[in-house]
Amino acid sequence: MIDTYTGIETDATASGPVAGRAPRVLQVLPSLAAGGVERTAVDVAAGLVAQGVETFVASEGGRLVHDLEKIGAKHLTLPLATKNPFRIRRNIERLREAIRAHGIELVHARSRAPAWSARAAARAEGLPFVTTYAGTYNEDFPLKRRYNGIMAAGDAVIANSHFIADHVLARYPEAAGRLVTIPRGIDIDLFDPARVSQERVIAVAKAWRMPDGVPVILMPGRLTRWKGQGFLVDALAALGRRDIACFIVGDDQGRKKYLTELEDKIRHHDLGGVVRIVGHCRDMAAAYMLADVVAAPSLDPEAFGRVPVEAQAMGRPVVATDHGGFRETVIPGETALLVPPGDVQGLAQAIKAALDLDTAARQSLAPYARAHVAATWTVDHMVASTIEIYCQLMARRRPPPA
Known part of the structure; x- marks a missing residue:
């Protein structure tokens, strides 16, 4: 096919090079x-x-x-x-x-x-x-x-x-x-619920000291202000529930000041029993299996944003901000709920709606979301x-x- 923006010809269905040997x-x-x-x-x-x-x-x-x-x-x-x-x-x-x-x-x-x-x-x-x-x-x-x-x-x-x-x-x-x-x-084989063993899921749950029997909100992404961890904490405070667990997953990459600000915000909202910052995770496929909702609340537009794509491949409902690459990779209202960046009440309501999905809705969403990812991403x-x-x-x- 000819790309939308250029005369360069590509064949997205090919399994390898079509114009000769791939260069070193x-x-x-x-x-x-x-x-x-x-x-x-x-x-x-x-x-x-x-x-x-x-x-x-x-x-x-x-x-x-x-x-x-x-x-x-x-x-x-x-x-x-x-x-x-x-x-x-x-x-x-x-x-x-x-x-x-x-x-x-x-x-x-x-x-x-x-x-x-x-x-x-x-x-x-x-x-x-x-x-x-x-x-x-x-x-x-x-x-x-x-x-x-x-x-x-x-x-x-x-x-x-x-x-x-x-x-x-x-x-x-x-x-x-x-x-x-x-x-x-993304690697559609790596992010495949059928390939994630119960042992892997249990290992992540134990490492994070995950409480039993509560809905789980997962937010992966390196710790930096524009990714929206603080926005998510404010939304959870507005949500007002204490019967949930939120895990913020990602490396601070030396941003100790921001990490401290985030911890202070969690204390300020009295969410110490709800929100935990757990650092880098090497088994994100198992981590997604633990999630009832995956949040991607970036304040600035993501160029692409792999978190919603990975979450959909794992059959998880997504709540994300309505800008940038996120608009291309989710199906709004079906595989994800999109909210304006910085809209605390909007994010809180979207999280509530995603948590309220019944078993039948989740079971129908999972294969649909995975097929959506497998088709392109x-x-x-x-x-x-x-x-x-x-x-x-x-x-x-x-x-x-x-």
């Missing part, structure tokens, strides 16, 4: 912590490895390095999280050395600071350069738009949702001919489309075989 790819990002950008890099690496392609990811490291190496990709540890312009310049040569040492044929940047080094290195080595534009990126001072613009400067610019594609076109219309929308996806779809972009660029770069 280097993905570049600041670190491999547990965020969506990082998870996507690992997923694409896994898809490349499955195609028999030697695959590399360069970053400063993090907990997902283990996952990356487990699937057979190689990690190159480089100081790519820096925003210091002198260090960014130094990283150009580091990346050029890595490109030459490992026979890299295409460079794919997933974040702004390392993208500046990566583009210069790719250009110097004569390689195609791909970017994934994965956020709205703030523009709080005049030079910020130019800084952000590196993500619209690839030979192909991948937007991870139509919301982001529209955002890119509004700010960088010159990218129109290079822009392609490839939605992020899968890793297989994302990886196949991404590999095809790689192959299209390489086909343009190399002359056809004699």
